[in-house]
Amino acid sequence: MVRSLVEVKNLVKHFPIRGGVFLKEIASVKAVDDVSLTIGEGETLGLVGESGCGKTTLGRLILRLEEPSSGEVFFQGKNILLLDKEQMRSLRKDMQIIFQDPFSSLNPRKTVSHIVGEPLLVHGLRSRREREERVLELLRVVGLRREHMRRYPHQFSGGQRQRIGVARALALHPKLMICDEAVSALDVSIQAQVLNLLKDLQEEFGLTYLFISHDLAVVEHVSDRLAVMYLGKIVELAESFQIYQSPLHPYTQALLSASPIPDPAFRRDRIILKGDVPSPIDPPSGCRFHTRCLYAEDICTQKEPQLREARENHLTACHFAGSVGVH
Ligand code: SF4
Numbered sequence: 069m070v071r072s073l074v075e076v077k078n079l080v081k082h083f084p085i086r087g088g089v090f091l092k093e094i095a096s097v098k099a100v101d102d103v104s105l106t107i108g109e110g111e112t113l114g115l116v117g118e119s120g121c122g123k124t125t126l127g128r129l130i131l132r133l134e135e136p137s138s139g140e141v142f143f144q145g146k147n148i149l150l151l152d153k154e155q156m157r158s159l160r161k162d163m164q165i166i167f168q169d170p171f172s173s174l175n176p177r178k179t180v181s182h183i184v185g186e187p188l189l190v191h192g193l194r195s196r197r198e199r200e201e202r203v204l205e206l207l208r209v210v211g212l213r214r215e216h217m218r219r220y221p222h223q224f225s226g227g228q229r230q231r232i233g234v235a236r237a238l239a240l241h242p243k244l245m246i247c248d249e250a251v252s253a254l255d256v257s258i259q260a261q262v263l264n265l266l267k268d269l270q271e272e273f274g275l276t277y278l279f280i281s282h283d284l285a286v287v288e289h290v291s292d293r294l295a296v297m298y299l300g301k302i303v304e305l306a307e308s309f310q311i312y313q314s315p316l317h318p319y320t321q322a323l324l325s326a327s328p329i330p331d332p333a334f335r336r337d338r339i340i341l342k343g344d345v346p347s348p349i350d351p352p353s354g355c356r357f358h359t360r361c362l363y364a365e366d367i368c369t370q371k372e373p374q375l376r377e378a379r380e381n382h383l384t385a386c387h388f389a390g391s392v393g394v395h
Contacts, residue, residue: 072145077104077139078103079104080138081137082137083099096349109274112279112290113277113293114280115287116297119282121299124280143162161242174232179219180212180232183221186236188240191240230262245266249280266290279291284323288312294306298356298357299346299356303357305384306379306383319360320384325338342362353370354373355372355386367387
């Protein structure tokens with residue numbers, strides 16, 4: 069059994085909305101609502117869902133870039149919410165994030181050498197020569213060259229900029245990397261190169277990934293397990309191949325039906341989801357998906373389905389999971 073690197077228990081994040089003269093809380097955005105999951109050491113957990121479903125907030129909560137409203141986050145068995153500022157600073161070396169848009173996350177006025185070397189300096193590597201050697205090594209690892217060190221972010225293509233972001237994230241030998249839509253802004257061919265690079269790095273350095281994306285096709289290539297999120301809740305969680313072969317939740321079925329299949333001999337009927345994602349300020353009662361679900365019945369509007377094991381190691385939150393008509 070693989071040991072957990074990350075364990076999230078009943079995590080909740082509600083962002084208050086304030087109004088009136090006294091700026092009293094008048095409502096809240098339920099971005100993450102009672103989420104529990106684990107990420108095993110060396111595993112890639114894919115986290116998918118439409119934009120606004122709370123997946124980025126969940127990633128930020130795991131890194132403690134946001135404080136949760138309630139719940140717990142364990143990293144290597146330690147509850148990180150109990151750590152003080154200094155302990156958290158030291159732990160941050162082990163947890164890194166790669167963003168969707170490398171251009172906005174890389175300082176345009178700094179050279180690559182400075183950008184990649186900065187975390188080393190912040191964490192105590194004072195010798196300039198040693199830093200440069202380490203930067204050079206990191207650039208080599210991500211497929212860039214010595215001459216790239218003195219250039220600025222605007223002098224690179226999107227794929228190369230993402231490689232710089234990866235080199236910077238790798239600088240402190242992290243254990244966990246959260247890739248938040250890390251390849252979404254790239255052309256398909258460049259996406260494949262960056263995904264392959266991330267896979268190679270995982271093997272070389274034993275990295276653990278939380279791979280966040282709205283695109284199931286991208287996540288399929290990299291994930292061992294997959295969590296599907298809808299309006300702040302995990303609605304399905306299983307090994308990737310189980311979900312791709314036989315999704316149990318109607319939302320996952322609809323997402324998959326819209327995802328392109330590389331094999332032209334294989335066809336899936338497209339399921340068109342009704343309406344837009346409801347507001348996370350006032351999510352629907354019962355099953356949050358009932359306003360868009362093809363199979364909704366009365367119980368779905370009244371009772372919230374719990375995430376439960378509908379098949380071996382295959383969790384889903386649907387009253388009718390596994391029964392005729394739903395899959
Ligand atoms: Fe659809 Fe009901 Fe299942 Fe929710 S619980 S996914 S509304 S069938």
